[in-house]
Amino acid sequence: MSKRDYYDVLGATKGASADELKKAYRKKAKELHPDRNADNPEAESQFKEVNEAYEVLKDADKKAAYDRYGHAAFEGGMGGGPRPGGGGMHGNADFASAFSDVFDDLFGDFMGGQRGGRQRAARGDDLRYNLRVTLEEAYNGIQKTINVPTSVQCGSCNGSGAEGGAEPVQCPTCSGMGKVRATQGFFTVERTCPTCSGLGQIIKNPCRTCSGAGRVQRERALSVNIPAGVETGTRIRLGGEGEAGMRGGPPGDLYIFVEVTPHKIFEREGRELHCRVPVSMTVAALGGDIEVPTIDGGRSRVKIPSGSQSGRQMRLRGKGMPGLRQPGHGDMFIELAVETPVNLTSRQKELLKEFESLAEDNNPESTSFFKSVKNFWDSMKG
Missing domain, CATH: 2.60.260.20 (Urease metallochaperone UreE, N-terminal domain)
Incomplete structure (x- = not known):
């Protein structure tokens, strides 16, 4: 039976470049790999044929000889090219070598590209x-x-x-390659050298x-x-x-x-700082000035407007945190917390009761709230 043209086997043209041949080979090798073609009894021989073709065409000298003389270049003592169909132990070795080559070609880059190297x-x-x-x-x-x-x-x-400080010597097990190969049937398994742990060198006299x-x-x-x-x-x-x-x-x-x-005083959000400052009911009602701390250790005077409520915020520009390797600073925000007095004396209680009896429209928020509540109850009755 006459051999098929190597270019036809790979599905490539005669003038194909090395990269084109490699691409065609990978495509065919994946397509015909025996593991993917368990139902095709011809897959193994076709897979070997693809490897034989590529073994010749990937070598520049063999390719030149094949392009000139065809298959005759490797017959009658002219070259000793690969034999795809050999039986027995020789055939198994050829297939194992072919499998190892295609495994390295297909997955070598993915595994780190250290084929054969230590x-x-x-x-x-x-x-x-x-x-x-x-x-x-x-x-x-x-x-x-x-x-x-x-x-x-x-x-x-x-x-x-x-x-x-002596120099390490070449590992005798792997000859400095860092890896050893073992053939098992159709497979060639490559492992890290157990003697040198993949370094390719051993130390005869370890440092104490x-x-x-x-x-x-x-x-x-x-x-x-x-x-x-x-x-x-x-x-x-x-x-x-x-x-x-x-x-x-x-x-x-x-x-x-x-x-x-x-921090006990400041809370950070990016470049902004927040500081909750308690103020007395009197200061919140009448207004006044307070001093607040800043993160640089200084003090800032803040004017509290009369009638301030809890939760009111005031901004101190440029008193926040610096940006990481950026110019300028963020801002600092003061949040007021109006404090209800405790432990009142009898006189203080009397004054507050008197104030309450004189209060007219001094509590707009509560007035508005309870008005809304009354309207809600009235609507429920209707």
Whole structure:
């Protein structure tokens, strides 16, 4: 039986580029993969045929020979091209190799593109540090020193993991590739090398200080600049201040998460501050001046209009919080809480009763409310 043209097998034209051939190959390989064609007894042989065609056409020299001589380029001792239909152990090995190749081609990029290559020295882990600051510190900004328990580079071996700083040697199990392959029937399974854990290198004489890890546990003191305007949830990244990498690998990063503690006087909403200020019934009724604190430690004089009610707000412009790395400040809002007097003396009670008897239209809100209540009751009776 004569062989089909390799370009026809892939569904590609003769002048197709390497990228076009690869795209056509992937499409056919997915379409004819035996796992997707359990009901098609020809799928396995067609799958092998596709792999045979691509094995030739993806190689520039073999492709040139095929374009000139066709299948004859690999017959009669001219090239030793792949044989798709071989039986026995050789046929299984060919199929296993083909399956491994198509698996790598189809999923290699998704899995990280490390086909056949060893891993680099492992990067250190990122660290998280929760830092609490007061509202005053968030207002002004502050320089803080924090102690971070972390892994640092071993000073005895300079991070190499080998005694005396000696260089690691190539792993004999994987020959420095970091991975080993095992063929099981139709499948070739690739695993991380158990001897070197994927690094491709081993240490003959591990460092006694760090036991070959290249890093040791230690607490570090770091100076951190907390900018003005930070809020709860603000994240500050310190590059390279995380855990040291394994065997000389790059360090991770340190992420500082800021929490601003609640304040006894001020309540924060973004760049705005709110302050609830109690005032006496007399001041609220007659009006007057009061002093209120500001977050910068100063004082502001506020004029209370006569007849002020609880919940009334007044704005102090520019007395709020600064924006994080932004110019200007927010505003501060004063909310009045009119306080009812307690522990009255007999004389005070007499004066209040006298005031109540003389009151006419002094309580517009209550007058309006009870008028509405009366109208409601009247409507219910009707």
